[in-house]
Amino acid sequence: MDGADDRTDGRARAVVARDDVEFDVRDARLLRAVDRTGSVAGASSALGRSRARDLARIETLEAAFGALVERRRGGSGGGGSRLTPAAVDLLERFERLSVAVAATARVPETVLRGPVASVDGELAVVSTPVGEVCGLHQGVDAGDEVQVRVGADAVTVLLSGADPAAGDSSARNRLRGTTVDVDRGGTVATVGVDVDGTVFRALLTDDSTVRLGLQKGREAAISWKATATRVAGDRP
Amino acid sequence: MDGADDRTDGRARAVVARDDVEFDVRDARLLRAVDRTGSVAGASSALGRSRARDLARIETLEAAFGALVERRRGGSGGGGSRLTPAAVDLLERFERLSVAVAATARVPETVLRGPVASVDGELAVVSTPVGEVCGLHQGVDAGDEVQVRVGADAVTVLLSGADPAAGDSSARNRLRGTTVDVDRGGTVATVGVDVDGTVFRALLTDDSTVRLGLQKGREAAISWKATATRVAGDRP
DNA sequence: ATGCGTTGTATCATCGATGATGCAACGCCG
DNA sequence: CGGCGTTGCATCATCGATGATACAACGCAT
Secondary structure, three states: OOOOOOOOEEEEEEEEEEOOEEEOHHHHHHHHHHHHHOOHHHHHHHHOOOHHHHHHHHHHHHHHHOOOEEEEEOOHHHEEEEEOHHHHHHHHHHHHHHHHHHHHHHOOEEEEEEEEEEEEOOEEEEEEOOEEEEEEOOOOOOOOEEEEEEEOOOOEEEOOOOOOOOOOEOOOEEEEEEEEEEEEOOOEEEEEEEEOOEEEEEEEEHHHHHHOOOOOOOEEEEEEOHHHEEEEEOOO | OOOOOOOOEEEEEEEEEEOOEEEOHHHHHHHHHHHHHOOHHHHHHHHOOOHHHHHHHHHHHHHHHOOOEEEEEOOHHHEEEEEOHHHHHHHHHHHHHHHHHHHHHHOOEEEEEEEEEEEEOOEEEEEEOOEEEEEEOOOOOOOOEEEEEEEOOOOEEEOOOOOOOOOOEOOOEEEEEEEEEEEEOOOEEEEEEEEOOEEEEEEEEHHHHHHOOOOOOOEEEEEEOHHHEEEEEOOO
16 A cells, blocks of 8 residues: 555665765765775775776865865875865765665655645645644645655654643644554564554654553554654645 | 755655666656656657657566556557556655655754664664664664764654653653754744753754743753664764 | 886776657547 | 557667776885
8 A cells, every 4th residue: 555565665865965066875985995995096996996087076076075085196105095084074974864864765654645734834734634734845835635754763652641732842743543563673663553544653662662561452642743744745 | 063064965866666676756757747748758758858768768667666657559649648556656655755855864963973882683872972872773883983863853852841751752862951042944943952062953843942932041851762863884 | 216106187988878760550530 | 541649669879977098297115
């Protein structure tokens, strides 16, 4: 149902951009190889690439991002190259971004459908089968038929006895339901909570599932942040 | 600091894959154009592409994803093409994925650094300046120096009076701090909460900031889920 | 002084992706 | 029956990305 086919999986490629030049995986590999081998020539041959091309690439990157590789011609060993602190920062940022988007592409999701009731700036409220839900959007209009996506890593599960009013938290979306399955995966579990017929998927640590006493059939409450829910057009 | 340069921004390209063939933006545009114009020929000329090429692309996509475009040769209007339900599902899934990864690429982040204390399956606990933090990882080992990333859309802010023990929620990471800035952006605000010198960024609706009475200087508590925090290598 | 391995730079070759073109087959419609 | 616009299919052309190669400049070590 609804794109949850097995065999098909979502992926994402990260890129950090500045001034129309994009730093991507390939560039990250190059910088890492330079760091490892101590020279651009060494990096290129280690990666099986053209040294001239890599040098040129480094220059276009530096035109946008500033100095990345300190190159030294002549001297002991014939010369060599080192990453600048800026390059290390860039690599680390790319790594974080990569890991983050790869994770959101891999995580289960629950999707609600309905018309958008109103739009206020970057926020849209959508009428869904479980009530009005608020989320971030990008260019939808009131009346549009849309899908609302909530990542399983964004929904937290509460003891069903917990206060559902929740005036004291910034996570306003709160619903009650009954857990329909708990799939323990060793250390991380995904649990399904049925709310009025639509089941929400939540990603929890195994720890949390036992601490909360989650079991099939038990009542549970879920909550998630408006700023963690995305509304996507249905077919633009 | 730490990659938070302005001028440079993170991006992500979504892809849904099956059997080594990847459905990307370009394919999405093609299918949408077919849906809009009613024919592959119309879609190709609308997009300024080669019709033969587009037809071939559709066939390789169908080899992996199943029937996507019902093509009819001859008949009224000379023939035409329609999307199958599977194609609509695929488009919708792609749209959700696109929106989701684009958002996580755009959202502010807070990063903690330190050595990983232990690893248990997909979970790693890292010793950071604010204490031990637990997050999802992918191939790091105990002792590695890593960065821990928490997206601003994943941290929820609580009234400072709220119970920090929190045995009743699946969000275990809880900290107290003082809010150092509230940047209202019209409908969505990002607030900074200082905890022992590291400031956490949280994305909240403006509503929530007033409901919680957030102001610079006030105490605040934050919490986030282990399954929403990613640990990334420092330099693999 | 000579050798060495690197950087700096220019040029050519290759390969894959993509668009352009041409023509046959199809089937409804007037 | 002929016209029409589409699909089906093959082939050529073009362009950009990338690797390969060549040679000069450099500066430390021997």
